[in-house]
Amino acid sequence: MSDASKGLSLYNTLTRAKERFVPIDPQNVRMYVCGPTVYDFAHIGNARPAIVFDVLFRLLRQLYGEKHVTYVRNITDVDDKINARALRDFGAEIEVGTLSLNDAIRRVTEKTADQYHKDVAALGCLEPTHEPRATEFVAPRADGKADMLSLIAQLIERGHAYVAGGEVLFDTASMPDYGELSKRNLDEQQAGARIAVDVHKKNPGDFVLWKLSTPEEPGWESPWGRGRPGWHIECSAMSAAYLGEIFDIHGGGLDLIFPHHENEIAQSRCAHGTKVMANVWMHNGFLQVEGQKMSKSLGNFYSIHELLETETFGGRKWPGEVLRLAMHYREPIDFSVRKLEEAENTLRKWKRAADLAPAAARDLPAYVLEALSDDLATYTAFQRLTQLAGEAVEFTGAGENAAAASLKAALAFLGFDVGAAKVDETVIAAAIARRLRFIADKNWPEGDRIRDELLAQGVQLKDGKDPVTGQRVTTWEIKR
Numbered sequence: 001m002s003d004a005s006k007g008l009s010l011y012n013t014l015t016r017a018k019e020r021f022v023p024i025d026p027q028n029v030r031m032y033v034c035g036p037t038v039y040d041f042a043h044i045g046n047a048r049p050a051i052v053f054d055v056l057f058r059l060l061r062q063l064y065g066e067k068h069v070t071y072v073r074n075i076t077d078v079d080d081k082i083n084a085r086a087l088r089d090f091g092a093e094i095e096v097g098t099l100s101l102n103d104a105i106r107r108v109t110e111k112t113a114d115q116y117h118k119d120v121a122a123l124g125c126l127e128p129t130h131e132p133r134a135t136e137f138v139a140p141r142a143d144g145k146a147d148m149l150s151l152i153a154q155l156i157e158r159g160h161a162y163v164a165g166g167e168v169l170f171d172t173a174s175m176p177d178y179g180e181l182s183k184r185n186l187d188e189q190q191a192g193a194r195i196a197v198d199v200h201k202k203n204p205g206d207f208v209l210w211k212l213s214t215p216e217e218p219g220w221e222s223p224w225g226r227g228r229p230g231w232h233i234e235c236s237a238m239s240a241a242y243l244g245e246i247f248d249i250h251g252g253g254l255d256l257i258f259p260h261h262e263n264e265i266a267q268s269r270c271a272h273g274t275k276v277m278a279n280v281w282m283h284n285g286f287l288q289v290e291g292q293k294m295s296k297s298l299g300n301f302y303s304i305h306e307l308l309e310t311e312t313f314g315g316r317k318w319p320g321e322v323l324r325l326a327m328h329y330r331e332p333i334d335f336s337v338r339k340l341e342e343a344e345n346t347l348r349k350w351k352r353a354a355d356l357a358p359a360a361a362r363d364l365p366a367y368v369l370e371a372l373s374d375d376l377a378t379y380t381a382f383q384r385l386t387q388l389a390g391e392a393v394e395f396t397g398a399g400e401n402a403a404a405a406s407l408k409a410a411l412a413f414l415g416f417d418v419g420a421a422k423v424d425e426t427v428i429a430a431a432i433a434r435r436l437r438f439i440a441d442k443n444w445p446e447g448d449r450i451r452d453e454l455l456a457q458g459v460q461l462k463d464g465k466d467p468v469t470g471q472r473v474t475t476w477e478i479k480r
């Protein structure tokens with residue numbers, strides 16, 4: 001094992017295998033993750049890559065040092081969906097001429113980007129090292145960083161792109177191993193394509209690098225006319241701008257493998273003449289809601305903001321870190337009220353146990369680090385935390401509660417707030433009242449269950465009698 005590998009293994013979509021991770025330069029480990037298109041509230045499916053790659057970012061920083069990891073997550077602020085949203089929301093002002101379409105677009109993108117930042121901060125995510133916006137990387141830049149127009153020109157020059165029907169298109173037939181990531185070959189794609197609607201394309205799989213804009217639409221001057229970029233080219237430009245022609249890790253959701261990531265690879269490799277774009281391609285799994293694919297038509301489409309700030313999901317608000325705990329990496333996730341309630345209970349137990357130590361341990365427990373280093377096995381890591389919580393609660397010896405201190409370190413590392421666990425007195429009072437009703441009904445098992453549940457959260461009940469009325473009175477205290 002070389003020093004640079006640090007025992008980290010990652011599943012690589014490119015090779016369909018779990019591989020030992022060895023960075024190109026351990027002094028600067030480089031990761032790119034596709035960010036949001038800012039036209040609407042980010043949905044909970046978007047929360048998943050934000051959280052998963054935040055955990056990986058934290059892990060890389062732990063292994064290689066905080067100053068030796070560069071994490072880039074872009075913001076897509078040029079897209080026809082954004083234009084449509086601007087027209088929908090500001091159509092009247094645009095019509096009467098009090099607002100230009102470009103200004104309306106800026107209002108939409110700035111508001112949505114602000115909201116996204118609030119959402120991911122509430123989910124406990126660190127800020128990426130760089131967060132470039134696509135519109136700043138369309139035209140050649142004063143600082144000489146990679147830009148989309150130069151990349152497109154390079155692709156034309158190298159015989160990988162052509163101009164047709166008012167567009168610049170990538171010529172998929174010019175790249176022998178196009179389809180390597182999604183394991184689709186070109187013949188299959190062509191056989192599967194419907195009768196070519198786009199008659200100007202040489203091949204149905206050819207995709208847009210540049211398209212012309214009408215005078216009203218946002219556009220940039222280019223050698224191919226005033227227009228705007230296709231979606232894929234922006235990530236090729238922004239990753240090259242901050243991470244170079246070849247970098248370590250490229251991440252995103254499973255749904256981005258084709259066409260987005262396939263096309264990023266085609267553009268970057270063909271423009272730079274390289275054998276790879278990123279060495280490791282990582283994709284987080286899908287997310288369902290209550291057993292069904294999330295869709296607007298099914299009415300189970302939730303934004304991060306809705307879960308955090310409104311009572312539309314399960315009739316209550318959810319803390320960001322509960323959502324964070326529910327998001328694993330590769331497995332499909334069924335997002336349900338029950339799952340969030342379980343996550344909330346687990347987190348509460350961990351925090352109470354961690355609270356038994358006045359300060360966090362200096363080092364992350366080795367077996368938590370080991371679990372995460374095995375392709376971000378958060379399930380295993382969380383099992384370890386539950387074990388630690390058990391040890392912390394059972395600790396009776398003198399001196400420091402080492403399990404609690406380790407647990408505290410692990411929770412802080414994973415992005416959970418380990419300030420003092422808050423005791424919610426109204427919740428406890430309600431549970432006590434419920435238990436007294438069960439006791440009045442002689443339903444002892446239910447009464448005991450509530451007592452035990454509270455005890456597991458560190459709340460010990462004491463039953464007594466009111467000296468005047470003779471009625472049962474229950475008080476509580478935090479068990480240390």
Ligand SMILES: [Zn+2]
Pocket residue numbers: 033034035235260264
């Ligand atoms: Zn991308």
